[in-house]
Amino acid sequence: MGLHHHDHGDGHGHDHHHHGKGASKKALFTSFLIITVFLIVETIGGFLTNSLALLSDAGHMLSDALALLLSLVALHFAARPPSAQKTFGMKRFEILAALTNGVTLVLISLFIFWEGFQRLLQPPEVASGKMIIIASVGLLANIAAAFVLMRGDYKDNVNVRSAYLHVLGDMLGSVGAILGGVLMLAFGWYIADPIISIVVAFLIMLSAWRVTKESVNILLEGAPSRIDTTKVEARLGQLDGVVKVHDLHVWTVTSGFDSLTCHLIVQDDLPSYPILDAALALLQKEFGITHATIQIENSSISHGELHCQGGTGEHSHDHEHSHDHGHSHNQEHSHDSEHSHDHGHSHDREHSHNHDHTHDQKHSHDHEHSHNQGHSHNRN
Known part of the structure; x- marks a missing residue:
């Protein structure tokens, strides 16, 4: 995600x-x-x-x-x-x-x-x-x-x-x-x-x-007086495919410059980018918020577990496409070439695959193991 x-x-x-x-x-x-x-x-x-x-x-x-x-x-x-x-x-x-x-x-x-x-x-x-x-x-x-x-x-x-x-x-x-x-x-x-x-x-x-x-x-980072945050949360929650909205924050940086961050939990079987696009359009049209950072998640994301791992950085990307790569990275790679996420794959897992994770973002994954990486990436 x-x-x-x-x-x-x-x-x-x-x-x-x-x-x-x-x-x-x-x-x-x-x-x-x-x-x-x-x-x-x-x-x-x-x-x-x-x-x-x-x-x-x-x-x-x-x-x-x-x-x-x-x-x-x-x-x-x-x-x-x-x-x-x-x-x-x-x-x-x-x-x-x-x-x-x-x-x-x-x-x-x-x-x-x-x-x-x-x-x-x-x-x-x-x-x-x-x-x-x-x-x-x-x-x-x-x-x-x-x-x-x-x-x-x-x-x-x-x-x-x-x-x-x-x-x-x-x-x-x-x-x-x-x-x-x-x-x-x-x-x-x-x-x-x-x-x-x-x-x-x-x-x-x-x-x-x-x-x-x-x-x-x-x-004090309070919400702008013109924006009702409960209404913002309700409207985002009404979008098709959105299961839940959480960690919603709205604040003013300076006059005329309002910002928003939130997490949207979406249905597992849906592509995330259309939902993201709809959310951004809604915020701009109905609330005049043009500076938004939205994190898309599905049911595989567990914030409690992530926080317990001490914030090492490897798990904080919560990437947008939960491609089942067939090996047990649980990294949910969203290798969209436009997202320059340095995934920091420090795979200190206990599998000895010797992956050469240079990930040149093309995902041809010429790995020297027989995982048969059937990447049917639904490019959103």
Whole structure:
């Protein structure tokens, strides 16, 4: 029985993903420039007007700038090709960046909560006229940054989406600051400044929780929220010839890159490749999974026995065609010339056949013994 690794995406399925990366990088850089300029304006304005709403918005803009910078660095690392040691490349760096952004938002929100409650007790006077002007400029900057990020891959990329949520939360902060400034200018309600700051901090906290939760789920190898693994298992089990599905795992490597591994036990008398092909097609069509590794097995495979043998390597291939070679190797050779399995036949069995196992994959088996290797290989 055989182990088959299949990835539709290398040729075409992930092309949109790579194009999305290019658009995302440009969008992130443009947004970073916009946010950084107006961050400086709002910080100075916040101190001049003594407005917590404005300072909290400036603090959020600082986190925006850091988030965008971190996202740019993450995209740079994620684009690096895989190596012998890091076989997935550094794609997870992107998820680490999203997690850092989410945690930063939580900390900023907590700080605004604390400062806001302090000011509720003794609301300070705020230069509301200047505050409205500066907050309005900040709002325009955030609208521009959000518009730029929407042109990136913000729907499918958790890293770009985290930066986008930063900017949206910041936009809410600017709206809140403007509203507070109007109330203070019209009615002298200086308590509006800390109240609006706390409301904005709560909204920021919600968006931060979503990004942080998703990032942690990916880092913990959890199944993507869009995929119901019980449904995947059920659908694979309904395929013709499949007896049982086990060891099913679905996880996200990075945004837009989901992977699946599983074992399918099939009926002994059926060829395995048509079943494998049907399983791969089902995963791609119904669940959008293009990176799958499926191991096909029949009733002759016993995982308990294999594990007990200490994982010497000779028995871990579980090849796909259980050709009865007529001698007692129990190796179930699937010598498909496209599968470069090094079978590692260390035949320390107690038969003295003196096989010259060079297996040049043609299976003419010119063995010097009379096994009559009637190889009727059902090439799948």
